[in-house]
Amino acid sequence: MSRSVLVTGGNRGIGLAIARSFASAGDAVTVTYRSGDPPEGLGSVRCDVTDGSSVEAAFEQVEKEQGPVEVLIANAGITRDTLLLRMSEQDFTDVIDTNLTGAYRVAKRALRKMLRAHSGRIVFISSVVGLLGSAGQVNYAASKAGLVGMARSLAREVGSRSITANIVAPGFVESDLTADLSAERRDQILSEIPLGRYASADEVAGVVRWVASAEAAYVTGAVIPVDGGLGMGH
Numbered sequence: 001m002s003r004s005v006l007v008t009g010g011n012r013g014i015g016l017a018i019a020r021s022f023a024s025a026g027d028a029v030t031v032t033y034r035s036g037d038p039p040e041g042l043g044s045v046r047c048d049v050t051d052g053s054s055v056e057a058a059f060e061q062v063e064k065e066q067g068p069v070e071v072l073i074a075n076a077g078i079t080r081d082t083l084l085l086r087m088s089e090q091d092f093t094d095v096i097d098t099n100l101t102g103a104y105r106v107a108k109r110a111l112r113k114m115l116r117a118h119s120g121r122i123v124f125i126s127s128v129v130g131l132l133g134s135a136g137q138v139n140y141a142a143s144k145a146g147l148v149g150m151a152r153s154l155a156r157e158v159g160s161r162s163i164t165a166n167i168v169a170p171g172f173v174e175s176d177l178t179a180d181l182s183a184e185r186r187d188q189i190l191s192e193i194p195l196g197r198y199a200s201a202d203e204v205a206g207v208v209r210w211v212a213s214a215e216a217a218y219v220t221g222a223v224i225p226v227d228g229g230l231g232m233g234h
């Protein structure tokens with residue numbers, strides 16, 4: 001059965017792989033994009049998750065074109081890495097506003113219709129560093145850890161309506177976000193990953209699609225790592 005899927009930040013990277021994965025399974029998929037061109041072959045809507053009215057307008061368009069959102073993937077995210085003593089308050093609040101408050105904005109908007117439908121799937125894309133911590137990423141790790149508390153609280157609020165809220169926590173994934181790392185830092189990271197390589201975006205997408213599937217109907221409030229073993233034990 002085709003579902004109405006919305007992926008935020010789905011014009012590139014992990015979000016695009018997630019969107020293509022749902023589309024290839026026959027779902028109706030829209031991605032949000034903020035800058036650049038929308039990807040071909042998918043529904044698209046311009047949206048900035050830091051702006052509530054932009055989020056509202058995006059949902060209205062999606063509802064008109066493919067019906068109320070039944071599967072929401074809150075994927076949009078940014079980094080502003082630097083050590084805490086050098087981190088401006090703007091660097092901190094920008095990352096929280098996009099990664100955490102942005103996820104709150106889209107989840108809250110999607111939930112209205114999911115509650116009425118007595119079904120829905122919400123998946124938040126967190127990160128291994130949310131629970132492990134990461135020097136130079138106080139803002140980012142805080143935002144990604146915040147998603148865990150948010151998903152678990154939401155899971156408790158809406159479980160009785162057959163709506164699930166889960167976290168997928170990727171480790172290091174080949175994408176624009178990790179392309180900026182120095183060769184030295186890259187080698188250091190690889191030496192700490194039991195599987196000895198980065199993930200492909202498709203490997204993250206497969207897990208996201210599973211947790212949003214009927215097979216995972218009894219999984220909620222879970223933090224599912226896709227990190228090659230990097231975060232084991234946290």
Ligand code: NDP
Nearest residue numbers: 009013014034035048049075076077127170172173175177
């Ligand atoms: P990219 O930088 O490749 O893509 C980020 C996406 O988020 C882009 O589509 C971007 O849009 C969008 N975005 C950023 N800010 C906003 C905003 N204010 N409103 C709407 N959209 C926005 O990142 P990845 O694909 O690597 O990461 C995707 C998610 O996965 C992020 O949440 C990231 O934190 C998480 N993650 C990534 C890992 C990795 O190794 N890459 C590891 C663990 C987690 P635009 O094109 O307009 O900039």
